[in-house]
Amino acid sequence: xxxxxIGAIYKFEMARTFRSIWQSVVSPVVSTSLYFVVFxxxxxxxxxxxxxxDYGAFIVPGLMMLQxxxxxxxxxxxxxxxxxxxxxxxxxxxxxxxxxxxxxGYVGAAATKSMMIGLIILATAALFVDLQIQHPVAMLAFMVxxxxxxxxxxxxxxxxxxxxxxxxxxxxxxxxPLVFLGGAFYSIxxxxxxxxxxxxxxxxxxxxxxxxxxxxxxSDVPVGLSLAAIAVFLVICLVAINAIFRSGWKIRT
Amino acid sequence: xxxxxxxxxxEKTYDNGxxxxxxxxxxxxxxxxxxxxxxxxxxxxxxxxxxxGMANKTAGSVTVGGYDSVRDFRQARELIxxxxxxMNIEVFEKVIATVRFSRGLFGKPRDDAKIEEVLKSxxxxxxxxxxxxxxxxxxxxxxxxxxxxxxxxxxxxxDEPTAGVDVELRKEMWEVMKALKAAGxxxxxxxxxxxxxxxxxxxVAVISKGEILLVxxxxxxxxxxxxxVLTIELDQTLTEVPPDLAGQGVELGExxxxxxxxxxxxxxxxxxTDILAGVRASGLKLSDISTHQSSLxxxxxxxxxxxxxxxA
Numbered sequence: 408x409x410x411x412x413i414g415a416i417y418k419f420e421m422a423r424t425f426r427s428i429w430q431s432v433v434s435p436v437v438s439t440s441l442y443f444v445v446f447x448x449x450x451x452x453x454x455x456x457x458x459x460x461d462y463g464a465f466i467v468p469g470l471m472m473l474q475x476x477x478x479x480x481x482x483x484x485x486x487x488x489x490x491x492x493x494x495x496x497x498x499x500x501x502x503x504x505x506x507x508x509x510x511x512g513y514v515g516a517a518a519t520k521s522m523m524i525g526l527i528i529l530a531t532a533a534l535f536v537d538l539q540i541q542h543p544v545a546m547l548a549f550m551v552x553x554x555x556x557x558x559x560x561x562x563x564x565x566x567x568x569x570x571x572x573x574x575x576x577x578x579x580x581x582x583x584p585l586v587f588l589g590g591a592f593y594s595i596x597x598x599x600x601x602x603x604x605x606x607x608x609x610x611x612x613x614x615x616x617x618x619x620x621x622x623x624x625x626s627d628v629p630v631g632l633s634l635a636a637i638a639v640f641l642v643i644c645l646v647a648i649n650a651i652f653r654s655g656w657k658i659r660t
Numbered sequence: 661x662x663x664x665x666x667x668x669x670x671e672k673t674y675d676n677g678x679x680x681x682x683x684x685x686x687x688x689x690x691x692x693x694x695x696x697x698x699x700x701x702x703x704x705x706x707x708x709x710x711x712x713g714m715a716n717k718t719a720g721s722v723t724v725g726g727y728d729s730v731r732d733f734r735q736a737r738e739l740i741x742x743x744x745x746x747m748n749i750e751v752f753e754k755v756i757a758t759v760r761f762s763r764g765l766f767g768k769p770r771d772d773a774k775i776e777e778v779l780k781s782x783x784x785x786x787x788x789x790x791x792x793x794x795x796x797x798x799x800x801x802x803x804x805x806x807x808x809x810x811x812x813x814x815x816x817x818x819d820e821p822t823a824g825v826d827v828e829l830r831k832e833m834w835e836v837m838k839a840l841k842a843a844g845x846x847x848x849x850x851x852x853x854x855x856x857x858x859x860x861x862x863x864v865a866v867i868s869k870g871e872i873l874l875v876x877x878x879x880x881x882x883x884x885x886x887x888x889v890l891t892i893e894l895d896q897t898l899t900e901v902p903p904d905l906a907g908q909g910v911e912l913g914e915x916x917x918x919x920x921x922x923x924x925x926x927x928x929x930x931x932x933t934d935i936l937a938g939v940r941a942s943g944l945k946l947s948d949i950s951t952h953q954s955s956l957x958x959x960x961x962x963x964x965x966x967x968x969x970x971x972a
Contacts, residue, residue: 501714502766
């Protein structure tokens with residue numbers, strides 16, 4: 408393993424993040440606050456509690472999940488798409504680094520950034536509502552797993568994308584609806600029975616459910632199933648990346 | 661001494677069926693400057709891409725410093741610095757950050773003294789904290805060289821380093837190359853400025869349509885293929901070569917106002933004295949006499965032209 412090279416990529420990418428730190432921080436803080444005003448105060452005042460949890464607090468895990476998924480995918484996608492777009496990828500391809508090292512560097516940086524944003528949202532939320540975290544270690548584990556696996560997915564999108572439209576396509580068309588329909592703002596048990604069944608095909612349901620369990624100890628699906636779901640997703644992404652690099656698809660001619 | 665780069669039977673066929681390289685064999689010696697000449701689309705960049713790891717080969721083998729470029733890619737690539745043809749840089753980065761990144765990427769531990777040395781040698785030290793977009797085109801190109809040199813490579817690939825740059829900057833690039841050569845760095849230079857190859861190279865390889873047409877010491881190449889042409893401009897118009905000069909290989913210029921004689925400078929007798937005596941005997945009025953040494957460019961054009969005729 409060429410750890411020096413991994414470190415160089417990671418640091419370079421993190422420096423990019425910190426250069427635009429205000430954008431990186433302000434935007435999630437503002438959007439989280441808006442969600443609290445709309446969902447927490449306006450709607451939440453009529454719902455009050457979901458399964459014994461104050462609605463304002465109930466949506467926090469879902470909000471964090473929404474932002475972390477979006478950020479992971481877009482950061483990692485942009486991270487590798489950008490060198491491709493401006494041509495600096497020549498340096499990565501001609502360097503004595505393996506594909507594994509390139510992935511660790513880029514995906515590690517993207518996942519770190521989305522973890523940071525997740526924690527910022529958590530801190531912002533704590534200003535609005537009383538939060539309790541029953542299983543903090545599990546919460547962190549879910550954050551790490553989610554950020555890494557979706558950053559991997561973003562990396563694949565970044566390699567696949569041929570232009571900026573395609574780069575935004577998957578996050579817009581796939582991630583956002585999956586999260587909104589994945590129980591970020593409600594419990595699956597609040598849905599009609601047919602929709603409950605359909606929802607079980609949405610992978611994000613398992614993420615949000617498990618993540619919410621780490622906060623409040625209640626979940627739509629068993630926690631073990633949540634962990635298994637994210638593990639399966641992680642493996643799929645790893646296999647896909649491995650296949651992509653082995654074939655040189657869209658990277659090496 | 662074993663060549664530092666050894667290319668054997670290298671072939672490359674792109675997915676669309678285009679065969680960019682047809683069994684290329686080439687050995688590059690340590691410390692030399694090799695100019696790779698060829699028209700656009702000849703396969704220069706493809707060849708470089710395969711050696712440096714940017715493209716996959718279809719067949720053949722490449723070793724760098726004795727390491728196979730695929731199996732031992734780490735050891736092979738560590739020896740190489742690459743300056744690509746296109747100006748590919750991150751415009752929002754600072755000079756020093758991007759050069760430092762390159763060093764790390766090549767697995768070398770951070771060494772600020774080394775980075776300083778590289779930047780100073782390219783007169784970029786004063787600009788180290790500038791963002792790349794604030795630099796002129798020439799400076800940007802020097803940053804690309806600095807990136808390629810940041811990990812102290814023994815081999816430097818320069819893919820058309822002076823394409824589209826002004827005369828001043830081109831001279832600057834040549835100075836940089838000379839300094840690197842003096843430091844013992846092996847340089848592979850692709851160019852279609854023949855003048856550049858003529859000035860910089862120890863050896864010249866000519867590539868066209870994916871084939872190496874010739875690899876020779878530059879001086880030898882110039883000597884063996886180098887012809888000199890004597891042109892005698894006349895103050896009058898002739899319809900045929902005067903009898904005093906007939907049978908000596910003198911030809912009449914197209915406009916009838918000049919006499920042209922080609923000779924080999926290496927031959928024991930150039931025949932110039934006889935020609936001049938003949939001119940005098942004919943009583944011709946002259947306006948000018950000039951000689952022209954054929955350059956690499958003439959040789960190059962001749963070679964590529966011959967290949968086209970062979971193909972036709």
